[in-house]
Every structure is written in structure tokens, then in C-alpha cells.
Amino acid sequence: MMNRIFSRSSYAFTIATCLCASMIISGCSSSATTESTDNEAETKTGSVAAIDELPPESPEASFEPPVFEANAEKLLASRLPIEQTRAGWIRLFDGHTLFGWVIGGNANFRVEDETIVADQGENCLLTTSTQWSDYELELQFQCDEETNSGVFVRTTLDPQDVTTDCYEVNIAPPSNPFPTGGVVQRTKGETFDTDPEKWHTMNILCDGSTLRVTIDGTVTCELDDATRPTTGYIGLQHRDGRVAFKDIQLRPLGLKNLLADGLEGWTVREGMEGECRIDDDGHLVVDGGKQQLETEAVFGDFVMLADYKMDDPKSNSGLFFRAIPGDEMMGYECQVSNELIDGNPLQPADCGAGGIFRRQDARVVAGEPKRWNSILLVAEGNHFATWVNGLQVTDIVDTRKADENPRRGLRLEPGSIIVQGHDKTTQATYRQIAVAEKVAAEGGE
Known part of the structure; x- marks a missing residue:
């Protein structure tokens, strides 16, 4: 299946990811889709400017758009243990492709030995x-002694001013006004000496007005006034010298389990044969036929984490979102299905776990029967992304014309969340459906 991630800026790469079954072969296999045009990721435009100061002179060079080839075995090996995904942890980088990432300029970002590397360009x-x-x-991260790089959090696509548009956690030598571990133009922090022969672990906590940076277990700085901006992208900078990143993981904060009080706050639709109940373990069980369990509250932009288990490989459920309240499953559907075609994880039988039904199939079926699986969904404006067991499986922009009904067009208005019982084969158990509403991005990005 060919997946093109977003590209942007006056010099923007188009990235192709070639996923081949069981072993790497020439060419690409494409998975069955309901609407082929909906399985092509859309394009965003914008620019990324020099951030903290004027850029150094760069050699006149251009770099070929990188193409990645990864088989199902490699991708599935990058999933995280359920103990981590249950807490919300996901991988932002799968170790083999740049699916879910955007190269914003003329630099040679690439994947080498399961790391993201850049050492040339603007x-x-x-x-x-x-x-x-x-x-x-x-x-x-790993860097040379004189490398100037950084990790940008809550950043816009084209940050012009590091005091308002982003937070730049610097990676730079001690001679820099903001050496490694400091936040550029905000606090120098405690100087951390990097070793070019070693990998260092950086942890960044963004929690409301708190921003804390820890490297190799040592807190290098902490801000208590991180209120502008409050949301944004995560960026890895190439500026000068070689830098490498790996094992990039994220855990969203503020998730609240909508099943914590059983079915309080939920409505079971009358007249359907299926059943929704809470078992002795406090888990939601959906079985017996077609049914929908709907939230009384509505949600627009949000992060949702759901843990599900289905023993039958053919069992089918779904998580509808931005649904028309009170209507019958009229919303976007995040598919809950582990079924494969001919045993091939790159060939979902019915969109695949984490796929957005009739919009984009999961690039690989990362859920499995007879075990707990986690789905993390992000809905922000017309952009949706999902992770199953920590591995990103979809990344899509809905470019259709606006419509109240998401089955017909783009719906931005908040709507209910619906747990689906698909048919008599459905027997699905959910132990959490947790939601955190997202903060609107400054400037409308």
C-alpha cells in the first residue's frame, strides 16, 4: 500500500512508504479500499523559517525525496507492550518510515538503522x-560536539518567534547562549554536556503552564509560565552538524475514562437487538447483534484512548465520533476489526483496527484477537490520526465539502461518541474509553 504523508513549504518533500507483505519484494501491494481517493493523504502548505536566529550559510544542494520500504514484520515489531499503551504511550516514529511526519525544508532527513538522521541542508x-x-x-538523541539542533514543542508550522510560536528545547554546545537542555529565549537552564559517542534520553513534560526538561534523569530546566503557545506540532530541527533521534514516544495527559462510572452518561439505543452491559470486572461488553451505545456529551477536537478485546478474528465493532446526536451511527467511524485477508496484516478485511471507515484503511492491522489492544485517536479539525498498540496506522485530512453528516462530508461540529455492535458476530469488550478535549491552536493552525 502506498501512503503519502503531508508535505509543505517552498521546498517540501513528498514521502512514499512502500509496505510489502511478510518479506520485502519489489513493488508495492495495495490494500482493499472502499474509496481509493480517500486513501491518499492530502497536502498541507506553509513554511518553516529560521527560528531563533538567522540561519548559517548552507551549501547549494537538493536532496531526493526519501522512499521507505518496510514489511509487516518490521512494523509490527515496533508496537509497544499493552502495559504502556494502556497508559496512552505511542510511538511517533516507527523506526522504519517517516509516516506521520513532515519535512519542512531542504535538509537530508532520512532513516538509518532505525534512527532519524540529518547532517546536511538548510x-x-x-x-x-x-x-x-x-x-x-x-x-x-545523539549529536556531534558542535551540533546545533533542537526539539520544538507546541510549535506552529512556520515559527517566526520562539517566544510566542513554540518552545525550542535546544541541543547545542556549552558556548551557545542556550546550551543543551535550555529553552531558547526563555531560560538557559542547567548546562548538560553531551557525549558524541553516547545516546542521551530527553524527557519533555508539557502540562498546562508547566514545561519541564529532563536529560538522562537530570532536570535541566522547568518553566511555570508556558502558556503561549498551548498546543502545536512537535519538531526535530536540523540547523548545523549531525543529529540523530530514535525511540520517540509520547503519552497524552488529561485523559478521563468515560466508563469509570459504568453506563452513567451513556444511552443505549432502543429497538436494537444487541446488548451493552458492564461485567463483574467493570468492563463494557457489547454483543448479541446490532447496537449502539452513545455518549450524552459531545466532543469536537479530542484525543481518545480505548482498550478493546475481541476473541473472534471476524468480530467487528467500531468507535463513531462527531456523530449526529440521537441519530443512528451517523458519524466518522474508527474501525475496530482485527480481520485479515489471507493472513496478511497489510491487507485488512474491513478497513482494519484504527482505520477511518471509507476514508482511509489502516496501513497495517496492528490489533490481534484474544488479547487486549489499544487504539489512540486524535481528531483535530479536518485531520485524523490513529495508533494501534502504539503504532501509527492512519494519517488523513478530510477535504470534502462541509456537511452535517460525516458520511457525506466534512463535519467539524462536535458530536457524540458511539460504541458500535455491528452484528450477531460482535462480542467486544472495552475496559476504557478515555477522552481529553484538545486546546484550540493559536492562529487557527
């Missing part, structure tokens, strides 16, 4: 295609 960012508000970010 001052620019590689950013996530998804925006985040409150979260814990952890990654490993």
Missing part, C-alpha cells in the same frame, strides 16, 4: 503531522 524542521497540547514526550 535550517528547517521535521515535524509531526499531528498537533498535541498536554503530554509527556520522551526520545533519545
